[in-house]
Amino acid sequence: MTKYEEFLVEKGLFITAILSIIVIILIIGFIFQQGFPAMEHVGILKFIFGMNWSPSDDQYGVFTMIIGSLGITALSLLFAVPLSLCCAIFLAELAPRTVRRILKPVIETLAGIPSVVYGFFGLIVLVPIMRVYFGGTGFSMLAASLILTVMVLPTIISISEDALRSIPVEYKEASLALGATHWQTIRNVIFPAAIPGIITAIILGMGRAIGETLAVIMVAGNVAQIPNSIFDPVRALTSNIALEMGYATGIHYSALFATGIVLFIMIIILLIIANYFHYKKKVVIGGGYL
Amino acid sequence: MNSKYLIGIIVAIVVIIGAYFALAGSSNQQTIQIAGSTSVQPVAEKLAQAYMDKHPNVKINVQGGGTSVGITSAQQGTADIGTASSKPKDSDAQGLVQTQIAKDGIVVIVNNANKVSALTINQTKDIFSGNVTDWSKVGGSSGAISVITREDGSGTRDGFQNIVMGGKNGTKIVSNAIVQSSTEAVLQAVKGNPNAVGYISLASLNGDVKAVTINGVAPSEKTVSDDTYKIVRPFIFLTKGQPTGIVKDFIDFTMSAEGQNIVKQAGAVPMTSS
Numbered sequence: 355m356t357k358y359e360e361f362l363v364e365k366g367l368f369i370t371a372i373l374s375i376i377v378i379i380l381i382i383g384f385i386f387q388q389g390f391p392a393m394e395h396v397g398i399l400k401f402i403f404g405m406n407w408s409p410s411d412d413q414y415g416v417f418t419m420i421i422g423s424l425g426i427t428a429l430s431l432l433f434a435v436p437l438s439l440c441c442a443i444f445l446a447e448l449a450p451r452t453v454r455r456i457l458k459p460v461i462e463t464l465a466g467i468p469s470v471v472y473g474f475f476g477l478i479v480l481v482p483i484m485r486v487y488f489g490g491t492g493f494s495m496l497a498a499s500l501i502l503t504v505m506v507l508p509t510i511i512s513i514s515e516d517a518l519r520s521i522p523v524e525y526k527e528a529s530l531a532l533g534a535t536h537w538q539t540i541r542n543v544i545f546p547a548a549i550p551g552i553i554t555a556i557i558l559g560m561g562r563a564i565g566e567t568l569a570v571i572m573v574a575g576n577v578a579q580i581p582n583s584i585f586d587p588v589r590a591l592t593s594n595i596a597l598e599m600g601y602a603t604g605i606h607y608s609a610l611f612a613t614g615i616v617l618f619i620m621i622i623i624l625l626i627i628a629n630y631f632h633y634k635k636k637v638v639i640g641g642g643y644l
Numbered sequence: 645m646n647s648k649y650l651i652g653i654i655v656a657i658v659v660i661i662g663a664y665f666a667l668a669g670s671s672n673q674q675t676i677q678i679a680g681s682t683s684v685q686p687v688a689e690k691l692a693q694a695y696m697d698k699h700p701n702v703k704i705n706v707q708g709g710g711t712s713v714g715i716t717s718a719q720q721g722t723a724d725i726g727t728a729s730s731k732p733k734d735s736d737a738q739g740l741v742q743t744q745i746a747k748d749g750i751v752v753i754v755n756n757a758n759k760v761s762a763l764t765i766n767q768t769k770d771i772f773s774g775n776v777t778d779w780s781k782v783g784g785s786s787g788a789i790s791v792i793t794r795e796d797g798s799g800t801r802d803g804f805q806n807i808v809m810g811g812k813n814g815t816k817i818v819s820n821a822i823v824q825s826s827t828e829a830v831l832q833a834v835k836g837n838p839n840a841v842g843y844i845s846l847a848s849l850n851g852d853v854k855a856v857t858i859n860g861v862a863p864s865e866k867t868v869s870d871d872t873y874k875i876v877r878p879f880i881f882l883t884k885g886q887p888t889g890i891v892k893d894f895i896d897f898t899m900s901a902e903g904q905n906i907v908k909q910a911g912a913v914p915m916t917s918s
Contacts, residue, residue, distance in 0.1 A: 408819075409796050410812065477829065482836040491790040491837060493822050576795070576823035587822055597795040597825050600682065603712050606797075 385618065389611035401612060407578040407589075409598065409606040416613055418578045420620065422588035425495050426570065427563045429584060430502035434563075435556060437503070438510035442552075445511070446518035447540055458512075465508035473572035476501040481573055488585045493575030496584040501569050506559035513558060517551020518544060549635045557628040564621060567592040591617040674890050679707040680714020680727030683799035683845060684879045687746060687910040688727055691898055694906050698897075702890055710797050715740070718882040724891045726882040729799035730806050741886055745898050746879040746912035749846035749868035750804050753831075753853040757838045760784040762857045765874055769808050771841060774818030779839065791821040792833050792842035800827070803877035804843050843875075847911025868913045879912055 393401055396414045404415015441461075445454055476497055485492030521544050529539040545552075567590075575587025576597060589597075595610050595617075602610055678688050685708045692704035709717070711728040715736050718726025729748070732740070752768055754760060760783055763771070770776040771789055780786040794801040801817075809815045824830045830842040835852045846863055849855055855863050858874050867873035887895050897903045904914035 408816075411816075477832050478836070481833075485837055491822055491833075491840070493833070571825050572829060576825070577820050579820060587820075589823070597823065598797050600708060600710060600797070602797060603710075603716060 382618070385611055385614050389608055389613075389615045392605055392608035392612040393615070395605050396609070396612075401609075402616060405580070407594070409602070409609065412605070414605075414609045414612075416591065416594070416616055418580050419589050419591045419594050419613070420616065421580050422495070422574070422578075423564055423590040423592070423617070423620070425581065425584075425588060426498045426502060426574065426590055427560060429495060429499035430506060430563050431556065431560060433499065433503040434506045434510060434559060438507050438555075438559075439514060439552065441507075441511050442514040442518055442555075443540060443545070446515045447536070447544065461508050461511055464504065465512075469505065469566060469569040470572075472501050472505055473569035476569060476573035484585070490585050491575065491587065493573060493577075493587045494585045495574065495581050495588045498570045498574040498588070498590070499584070501573055502563045502566055505566060505569065506562050509562055510555045510559040513555035514548070514552045517548040517555065520551065521547045550632050553628060553632045553635065557625065557632075560624060560628070561621070564617075564624070565592060567596045571596060591620070673701055673703050675703045675705065676725065676891055676894055677705050677707075677717075677723040678725045678727060679709050679717045679723040680725075680882070681711045681729035681799040681879070682708040683729040683748065683803075683877075684714075684727035684745075686847075687879060687907055687912050690906050690910040691894075691903060694903075695894055695897055699890075702894075704894070711799055711802055712797070714882060718884055721884055724883070725887075725895070728880040728882055729877055730802050731878060731880070732882070737882070739884060740882045741884075743881045743883070743887075743895055743899070744878045744915060745881055745895075746904075746907045746914055747868055747876050748803075748879055748912050749863045749873055750800060750807070750843050750875040750877065751846050751849050751855045751863045752841065752843050752858065752875070753834050753849070753855055754841050755834055755838045756852070756854050758784060758854065760856060761854060762860065764859050765808060768858065769810070769815060772804075772809065772817050772821070773815040774820075787839040790837060790840045791818055792824055792830055792840050793817050793821040794830065794843075795823050795825055800843065800845055804875070807875050807877065845911070846913070865908075865913050 392414060396404070401414055401416060402420070403417045404413070405417055406413040406415050407418065445457060449457065480497050480500060481492035483492075484490075484494055484497050488494070488496070525543050525547060526539055529543045530536070534542070570590050571593045574590060574593065576589045576593055577587040578589045578594075579586070581588045591613055594613050598606070599610055676692075678692065685706060688706045692706050696702060696704055707723075711730055711732070714723070714726035714728045715732050716726075717723035718740055719736075726740075732742070752763065758779070760779060763782060767776065767782050771782065772791055772793070774791070776782060777789055778786055779789055805811070805814070805817070809817065822833065824833055824842075827844045827848045830844055831848065831850070831853060834840045834842045846865070846868060849863070857863075861867050861873045863873050863875075868876050881895055881898070883891060883895070886892075898907070899915070907914045
């Protein structure tokens with residue numbers, strides 16, 4: 355009886371695990387199948403490196419949007435990473451219990467706010483401010499990045515805080531016992547040991563930033579052009595799909611799926627790079643690594 | 645503890661599914677599928693709601709998708725009625741019966757602080773094609789014009805392109821125009837920027853922005869109805885062949901005085917000007 359149960363649970367778990375992989379493979383297969391006609395129609399290189407996106411003239415080039423997506427993501431990580439690491443270190447090492455008790459739920463609430471609310475806030479508040487202080491229309495890469503910064507903060511903060519907390523307390527004790535100050539201990543012992551976890555946090559934050567659609571549509575201006583400065587409007591790959599999917603037919607429809615393929619490949623490349631760093635920075639202790 | 649939750653959830657699901665079957669399976673419903681222009685959608689939804697209130701055994705599904713979707717789904721028969729917010733090309737419309745149910749004006753809007761309140765169609769075209777880039781050229785105080793447009797495929801953009809820019813092979817809307825994905829977003833963008841110009845459907849016009857007159861005619865229900873206002877597009881129902889049965893009944897309802905009154909309430913301009 356127990357043996358039978360054991361078998362059932364084991365196989366059941368296996369099927370569940372496999373199921374998620376099957377679903378992903380099906381989705382990938384579907385996107386490629388749908389997107390391929392457009393790639394074929396335009397030519398893969400022309401599709402990826404084309405500078406013109408104008409479906410009504412049969413022009414499909416997504417290079418401007420690749421730049422747009424990368425630009426917005428990079429800029430928002432540039433803002434979010436230092437901010438959230440400082441916050442995580444504070445929460446993990448320095449914050450008194452009461453402060454932590456208030457701060458932690460507040461940060462987690464940030465993650466629960468729907469992206470349309472962030473987007474609307476950006477449209478009503480941030481964009482006019484940008485226009486007044488930096489000129490132009492206000493719809494800009496910077497506006498999108500700032501909104502995304504707020505959106506990825508909770509992800510990076512909570513995961514890197516967990517990473518910092520998971521460092522064995524002996525490390526800290528040993529460092530302090532050697533006469534290092536608290537700050538020296540944080541900087542030279544705790545932080546370096548937590549780097550793999552922190553990289554994971556940044557990867558997840560990056561994933562959220564590059565995949566965010568609605569908030570970006572509302573503040574980025576959605577102009578398919580290579581921006582000259584961070585104050586110029588841009589269009590992200592995700593926005594391109596969401597903007598036009600409602601209307602598209604034929605090759606245009608397929609081109610939007612092809613945009614999805616490009617986005618997918620881009621994310622995989624970024625993940626590989628990030629995982630490489632994760633692997634290189636891992637800290638070996640005794641038998642395993644953190 | 646956990647299994648209690650689980651049982652609770654399963655019971656809830658079973659009850660919901662059971663209730664659904666009990667309610668949905670009780671009558672033999674007829675359905676009408678409507679798909680097409682997102683501009684016609686709100687009007688069609690109001691009409692459908694009113695029709696379903698009168699005929700409880702008829703269910704009408706209204707979907708968006710754009711004018712091109714309306715044409716293809718009517719052609720392929722995936723929808724009983726396809727909707728279009730611009731007149732379909734003759735080659736696309738073969739075998740389709742067109743019933744124009746309403747008119748809609750497209751309003752060119754500027755910020756309330758903008759001095760410009762009158763444009764000609766040609767000036768509008770110049771502004772949106774990027775030939776005129778400063779408000780001083782069209783009688784305003786100097787300031788770089790920031791053009792706001794809708795996404796490719798939007799019914800409003802389609803109509804604007806057709807009437808103002810000279811159709812599909814006409815002039816293009818300037819490529820660095822800000823693209824906003826909804827009427828509301830265009831309104832907000834124009835409201836927030838003294839130098840912005842955009843276009844929306846007459847029905848969505850409110851006091852937050854200023855509508856400019858086109859060739860000296862202010863957009864209103866009356867000027868759209870008698871065609872003195874120039875930027876007017878049709879709302880069309882497309883059916884494959886002559887409509888029959890409940891589809892015909894629904895279209896007749898739309899064209900009746902009651903139906904046209906609903907069209908008016910939904911913000912479009914009815915065909916029969918009263």
